[in-house]
Amino acid sequence: MSDSGNQTGPDQVNYAMISKKRKYALLIEAHAQDLYKYALWLCKDKVMAEDVMQEAFLRAWKSLDSLREAKAAKGWLFTIFRREHARQFERKQFQYRDVESMDTLADAQIGYDDSPQAFALRNALRRLPAEYREPLELQVLGGFSCEEIASLLDISTSAVMTRLFRARKKMRHYLGVEAAPELGLVKK
Amino acid sequence: MSEQNQNLDCLEFQRLCLSDPDNQQAAFAEHAHNCTQCMGYLNEVKAMDSSLRDSLDVRTPGDLIARLQLQQEMQQTRGRCGLFKAAALAALLTAGSVLLAGWWQVQHWQTEQQVEQDYQQLLAVVVEHVQGEAFTPVWEFTKANRTANTLLASYDDALQLYPMSNLQFSRICPMGEYRGLHATLQTDHGQITFVYLRGQPLGDLLDTAYQGFITRVKPVRGGNLVLIARDMRALEQGAADLSRAMYWDI
Numbered sequence: 001m002s003d004s005g006n007q008t009g010p011d012q013v014n015y016a017m018i019s020k021k022r023k024y025a026l027l028i029e030a031h032a033q034d035l036y037k038y039a040l041w042l043c044k045d046k047v048m049a050e051d052v053m054q055e056a057f058l059r060a061w062k063s064l065d066s067l068r069e070a071k072a073a074k075g076w077l078f079t080i081f082r083r084e085h086a087r088q089f090e091r092k093q094f095q096y097r098d099v100e101s102m103d104t105l106a107d108a109q110i111g112y113d114d115s116p117q118a119f120a121l122r123n124a125l126r127r128l129p130a131e132y133r134e135p136l137e138l139q140v141l142g143g144f145s146c147e148e149i150a151s152l153l154d155i156s157t158s159a160v161m162t163r164l165f166r167a168r169k170k171m172r173h174y175l176g177v178e179a180a181p182e183l184g185l186v187k188k
Numbered sequence: 189m190s191e192q193n194q195n196l197d198c199l200e201f202q203r204l205c206l207s208d209p210d211n212q213q214a215a216f217a218e219h220a221h222n223c224t225q226c227m228g229y230l231n232e233v234k235a236m237d238s239s240l241r242d243s244l245d246v247r248t249p250g251d252l253i254a255r256l257q258l259q260q261e262m263q264q265t266r267g268r269c270g271l272f273k274a275a276a277l278a279a280l281l282t283a284g285s286v287l288l289a290g291w292w293q294v295q296h297w298q299t300e301q302q303v304e305q306d307y308q309q310l311l312a313v314v315v316e317h318v319q320g321e322a323f324t325p326v327w328e329f330t331k332a333n334r335t336a337n338t339l340l341a342s343y344d345d346a347l348q349l350y351p352m353s354n355l356q357f358s359r360i361c362p363m364g365e366y367r368g369l370h371a372t373l374q375t376d377h378g379q380i381t382f383v384y385l386r387g388q389p390l391g392d393l394l395d396t397a398y399q400g401f402i403t404r405v406k407p408v409r410g411g412n413l414v415l416i417a418r419d420m421r422a423l424e425q426g427a428a429d430l431s432r433a434m435y436w437d438i
């Protein structure tokens with residue numbers, strides 16, 4: 001992600017002064033857990049999630065000097081991860097054709113909450129078109145702001161907001177919280 | 189519904205709710221405060237987000253964090269080894285070889301004394317790790333080979349593995365004070381586990397029966413190979429496979 005901040009806050013000063021090793025340790029400490037959840041959800045496979053993560057952290061270590069601001073670290077790391085995932089997934093896509101049909105089983109193996117409600121939520125998320133699903137995953141799992149998501153996906157903030165609006169609207173519809181628009185029915 | 193809020197009407201508010209429920213705008217907070225219906229709507233959206241987050245929650249494997257940390261240490265060691273080699277060469281050229289040879293002899297003698305003790309410790313720690321680590325089943329042998337090669341290369345630039353069609357699983361694991369490549373091979377007589385640890389090679393090839401396993405410690409360049417199997421034939425086959433597959437690209 002771009003180094004969005006131009007403020008010189010204490011974060012930035014400290015970050016510039018700490019060692020590369022410490023930076024890396026902080027990166028793991030602060031973001032490995034969130035990244036793992038995101039990785040597992042995208043990869044649907046523990047081994048692959050760990051592999052892509054290890055590869056992403058290796059790349060992060062190698063280019064850690066280019067990271068100048070603690071605030072930008074998470075977005076930067078997720079960007080590296082997303083690129084690595086795209087690269088590996090493209091190569092292995094043929095193996096994942098069958099995965100969709102075994103989602104319930106896969107979910108249980110992964111260690112997700114196996115209650116029907118949790119499954120329904122994950123299923124609703126899966127059903128979303130990729131363009132709506134991606135920003136929602138980044139917001140809910142990654143905890144990114146709309147501006148950060150815009151930067152990660154390389155689209156405008158208003159486009160992100162529109163996609164998030166549609167994503168949640170559809171989720172609510174899939175989950176039966178919100179009815180689909182009714183035709184020709186006037187409620188009194 | 190609130191008529192008094194000029195900045196956001198209910199429709200705009202609910203739209204914003206769906207795109208950014210944690211919105212920090214004053215007008216957003218104000219509308220929520222003044223309009224019970226919209227506040228209810230916001231809470232509903234937030235509840236959905238929070239349930240979704242919970243449904244995707246998993247525990248991060250503890251060893252993953254260790255491996256990420258280890259990966260960096262290995263990268264650093266690799267860099268330092270290069271530096272050390274350069275420094276040693278410089279020392280040799282400038283300070284003369286006599287001093288350096290004397291230094292090496294002292295180091296070597298100290299290491300010899302340690303070997304016996306190190307051997308016991310190494311085996312105990314490796315077997316304990318192997319017993320505790322559940323194997324991930326075969327995933328894809330090309331991938332296992334690729335991983336093994338990447339990991340080996342991070343120990344030693346020159347160390348490589350020819351593709352092995354029976355390689356099942358490989359990863360870098362912390363084992364006590366050591367860390368090493370941990371992998372399994374499938375043989376006609378069952379599975380064999382091998383661990384490669386970088387360090388002082390431990391003299392001779394040693395076979396031991398240890399906690400129901402047959403173990404072999406084989407000194408190889410730059411470290412030791414520990415082979416563990418339940419069956420002697422599996423051990424022999426795995427050892428033969430490995431000696432064919434491991435090579436130094438120099």
Ligand SMILES: [Zn+2]
Pocket residue numbers: 189190197198199201219223225226
């Ligand atoms: Zn309202």
